[in-house]
Amino acid sequence: MKSYLGFEDIPVYNFYKIAETSDMRWFYKKFRTNRDIQISEKENIALTLRYKEVYKKRVEYTNDLKTQEYYRKLGEVSDLETKLFRLTSGFNALIVIKLSNPLFSQYVEYYKEDEGYDYKKEIKTKEERLKYLSWLQSKIKGFNTKVKVKKANYSDVLKPKEVTEENSKFDVIKEKILLQESLGGINIDIYKCPLIEWCAMIMRAEEKSKDAKKQIEKIKQKR
Numbered sequence: 001m002k003s004y005l006g007f008e009d010i011p012v013y014n015f016y017k018i019a020e021t022s023d024m025r026w027f028y029k030k031f032r033t034n035r036d037i038q039i040s041e042k043e044n045i046a047l048t049l050r051y052k053e054v055y056k057k058r059v060e061y062t063n064d065l066k067t068q069e070y071y072r073k074l075g076e077v078s079d080l081e082t083k084l085f086r087l088t089s090g091f092n093a094l095i096v097i098k099l100s101n102p103l104f105s106q107y108v109e110y111y112k113e114d115e116g117y118d119y120k121k122e123i124k125t126k127e128e129r130l131k132y133l134s135w136l137q138s139k140i141k142g143f144n145t146k147v148k149v150k151k152a153n154y155s156d157v158l159k160p161k162e163v164t165e166e167n168s169k170f171d172v173i174k175e176k177i178l179l180q181e182s183l184g185g186i187n188i189d190i191y192k193c194p195l196i197e198w199c200a201m202i203m204r205a206e207e208k209s210k211d212a213k214k215q216i217e218k219i220k221q222k223r
Contacts, residue, residue, distance in 0.1 A: 001037065003027045006050060007057040012198040013190040015058075016172045018051055027051075032191070054195065062199050073154045080147045087115060087140045094136075099129045111136065179205055 004010035004027050014026040024047035025031045025039060039047070059067045090107060097104045104123075111117040117139050123132050151158070176188050182205040188198075 002029045003047075004029065007054045007061070007194075008196050009194050010054060011191055012193050012195050013172055015054065015195045024048055024051065058195060058199060061196065062203060070158070073158060077147070077151055077154060077158065080150055083115070084140075084144055084147050087143060091133075091136060091140055095133060099123065099126060104129075108132070182208060 004014065010027065014032075017026045018024060024044050025035075025037050027047050027050065028037055031037050058064075059071075090110065094104070094107045097107065108119065108123065112119070117136060119132055119135060121128070121132075123129055172190055176190050179201055180186055180188055183201060188201070190198075
């Protein structure tokens with residue numbers, strides 16, 4: 001089955017159908033007329049990665065700073081949450097390991113070398129082991145607080161918008177009509193128009209809108 005390769009050739013209609021339905025079969029050229037097409041789990045994963053790459057290129061091409069900022073902050077929070085998961089998972093394992101078990105010293109070394117928590121004291125007795133665990137637990141709690149603060153600071157960007165009937169779907173037909181009007185009545189076939197061309201037309205429409213506003217301001221100033 002022939003499929004669209006990416007940002008340069010996938011029709012704008014197919015792109016937004018994937019966004020709306022998460023059905024990666026929209027990458028296949030005949031899926032709009034043949035919904036019986038089936039794909040394997042492996043194919044679905046590969047196409048999902050392809051879609052993410054298309055989305056990334058779209059953001060870069062249009063210089064969508066708002067979306068770029070969203071993904072930057074999302075990446076920061078994701079990295080912190082991943083580290084927190086490692087810390088807490090390791091700690092839950094460590095608290096049941098006896099001091100005499102070689103794994104205990106391996107975990108201590110892991111927290112020192114990989115996570116940056118250097119206790120700087122030798123741990124040779126049960127009492128010292130308990131002190132170390134208490135110290136490490138306080139460090140992990142502190143990191144957990146850091147994650148919560150970061151998420152709170154980014155909540156204005158990362159908090160999901162309330163889903164309503166109006167914003168749950170992207171009306172590509174309506175957008176096509178508005179874009180056609182803003183570009184002088186040209187005809188856009190959303191079933192064939194590549195996403196890259198669609199983005200270019202949106203950027204051109206935005207430029208025309210800015211130019212029109214400038215002209216209006218000039219007229220106002222001459223009054």
